Amino acid sequence: MGNKEEYLLKAIREIHLHTNIQVLDISSIYETEPVGFTNQDHFLNMVIEVKTDLAPIEMLEVLQSIENDFDRKRIVRWGPRTLDLDILLYNHENIVTEQLIIPHPRMHERSFVLIPLYEIQKDIYIPGIDKPIADIINQLQDKEGVRIWKQKNGVDVFALFES
Numbered sequence: 001m002g003n004k005e006e007y008l009l010k011a012i013r014e015i016h017l018h019t020n021i022q023v024l025d026i027s028s029i030y031e032t033e034p035v036g037f038t039n040q041d042h043f044l045n046m047v048i049e050v051k052t053d054l055a056p057i058e059m060l061e062v063l064q065s066i067e068n069d070f071d072r073k074r075i076v077r078w079g080p081r082t083l084d085l086d087i088l089l090y091n092h093e094n095i096v097t098e099q100l101i102i103p104h105p106r107m108h109e110r111s112f113v114l115i116p117l118y119e120i121q122k123d124i125y126i127p128g129i130d131k132p133i134a135d136i137i138n139q140l141q142d143k144e145g146v147r148i149w150k151q152k153n154g155v156d157v158f159a160l161f162e163s
């Protein structure tokens with residue numbers, strides 16, 4: 001909710017400004033039909049690739065603290081949020097703990113995740129899913145609800161990364 005593009009770009013900037021995290025690549029920004037709770041506005045979704053020496057759980061804590069910085073405008077419980085940051089993959093690891101599951105358990109059924117992911121990593125392998133990502137996307141029903149909203153080369157990367 002709110003100025004979605006601004007929240008996304010500010011979040012990426014905060015991630016990149018963290019001493020232990022380096023943003024390597026970003027996808028285009030996609031406008032996507034809401035999945036699950038459908039009686040809400042469309043989402044903007046994107047995927048980024050980072051390099052980090054943080055452990056997965058430390059990475060989650062960083063992302064949650066950034067989410068909290070942006071969560072002030074939440075007005076409806078379980079309703080639309082300003083920002084949601086998920087870890088999709090971490091190297092080729094499989095992690096199952098109470099706080100963190102990697103690969104993200106619902107990523108392989110979500111076009112709003114897989115299409116931006118495919119844009120930046122065409123050959124990515126999702127541990128536990130024995131299919132190329134392009135094949136998974138082709139079989140998904142919800143891919144029609146995902147369209148490019150702002151091309152990657154239209155995103156102001158300098159505004160993101162200049163301090």
Ligand SMILES: Nc1ncnc2c1ncn2[C@@H]1O[C@H](COP(=O)(O)OP(=O)(O)OP(=O)(O)O)[C@@H](O)[C@H]1O
Nearest residue numbers: 084085086087088098099100101102103104105106
């Ligand atoms: N890979 C992951 N990335 C982010 N959070 C995760 C992951 N695996 C488990 N979690 C847990 O999920 C919780 C996030 O729940 P949240 O309310 O944001 O879910 P959601 O974003 O609404 O739904 P979804 O998880 O289906 O996208 C966090 O508290 C975190 O502990």
Ligand SMILES: Nc1nc2c(c(=O)[nH]1)N=C(CO)CN2
Nearest residue numbers: 032033034035036043084112
């Ligand atoms: N299109 C879209 N739908 C969603 C999304 C999302 O990021 N994009 N996130 C959800 C919960 O995390 C639920 N539904």
